[in-house]
Amino acid sequence: MLIVGNGKLFTRDAQCPMIADGAVVIEETRVKELGFTTEMKKKYPQAEFVDARGGVIMPAFVNTHEHIYSAFARGLSIKGYNPKGFLDVLNGQWWTIDRHLTLEQTKYSAVDTFISCIRNGVTTVFDHHASFGEIGGSLFAIADVAKELGVRACLCYEISDRDGMEKARESVEENAAFIRYAKKDDSGMLAGMMGMHAQFTISDATMELAASKKPADVGYHIHVAEGIEDLHDCLKKYGKRIVDRLMDWDILGEKTLLGHCIYINSHEMDLIKETNTMVVHNPESNMGNACGCPPTMELVHRGILTGLGTDGYTHDMTESYKVANVLHKHHLCDTNAAWGEAPTMLFENNAAIANRYFDAPLGVLKEGAAGDVIVADYNPPTQLDETNLNGHILFGMTGRDVVTTICNGKVLMQDREVKVIDVEEAMAKCREASAGLWKSING
Ligand SMILES: [Zn+2]
DSSP states (O other): OEEEEEEEEEOOOTTSOEEEEEEEEEETTEEEEEEEHHHHHHHOTTSEEEEOTTOEEEEOEEEEEEOGGGGGGTTOOOTTOOOSSHHHHIIIIIHHHHHHOOHHHHHHHHHHHHHHHHHTTEEEEEEOBOOTTSOTTHHHHHHHHHHHHTOEEEEOBOBOSTTOHHHHHHHHHHHHHHHHHHHHOOSSSEEEOEEEEEGGGOOHHHHHHHHHHSOTTOOEEEEESSSHHHHHHHHHHHSSOHHHHHHHTTOOSTTOEEEEOOSOOHHHHHHHHHTTOEEEEOHHHHHHTTOOOOOHHHHHHTTOOEEEOOTTSOSOHHHHHHHHHHHHHHHHTOTTTTTTHHHIIIIIIHHHHHTTTOSSOOSOOSTTSBOOEEEEOOOOSSOOSTTTHHHHHHHHOOGGGEEEEEETTEEEEETTEEOSSOHHHHHHHHHHHHHHHHHHHHO
16 A cells, blocks of 8 residues: 655645645555545555655546657768658658568667656556567557566557558558557556557558458547648549548547647537547647647547647656647637646546546545546746636646655656666666667768
């Protein structure tokens, strides 16, 4: 049993949003009780005590769109890479990296990503993976790392015809095999989806194959209309818009997650809403790739379950929150935009998305909820309470303020020390693996 106490406890539970000198008691993998620190310590004297030292105690973050394959891109300069548009960004950078990734390099990309997630207080990750250099076993390699580091992961491989039909078939098989494996896993920590890159790299034949291998209770995770080229391709090849094509392939539904959705119209939003399909917004990535700004505020206002991801750009959810906040204000020339929508996406919707795949209630601290708790070293000069917590996180907190990360009742990091892996040794191996990747790309 664990008690995380001696801090300002924020629960995200309307029944009891804040306890000023609060503690959360975790038994096994779930939250058992919340209360005052002194009372909880007295009631459970045998429990291990994790001291928040007056900081903020809150539910851990969920990231609903990650790319482990991008881990070794930091600092990499690819010879001849000079993108003139989004397709050049994909082919020149990301597909070049994933075409070279070996299984070993995928493994260490996962090691680096999950360590960074832990350090930023993220305990649940929806990853969208590609390693066309070595497809078979890649999701299993990532899952092994997730297990070792104690992070909750929903994984998929991005099916694509871009490297030929044989690799497309292999990527369907990797998803199917991993989905079977994750379904048998009863830890509550692993899930699988049928991943798809984007409709413009997937033929009807591959769509059909993926559908035939996907269990009914699992959804798709696919990039949608991230670039205008995706829409043009769909109109030209199929005479319809992207979400219509997905609808025709029965891809929409409550277990399916659509990334980006920048170039969609009102009719497509209707389809997403009617089918209760989920959307994930990645503001920093959209800006960085010069892709445009999605109609995210409208999606949220229409009641479409829209979450917040990082798209591999960062592993810090507070960074995505900050960028979503300024992007929509800037784009709409509306000083009121995103104040409520961005925190709703990060704190409520990401948890709701994750809970379509994981049973334990996430993003909330109450009896029976997942034992996913973080402590932030945050002590502001202004009043902090349940009415202005989001403003404090937005303007005062970063992922680096997280000092303690607990997932599923297990302490993964305490007082900035990662407990589940020797970080120095792991980073040395990551540098070795990334050097190998860079050499195979640039020669
Ligand atoms: Zn993505």
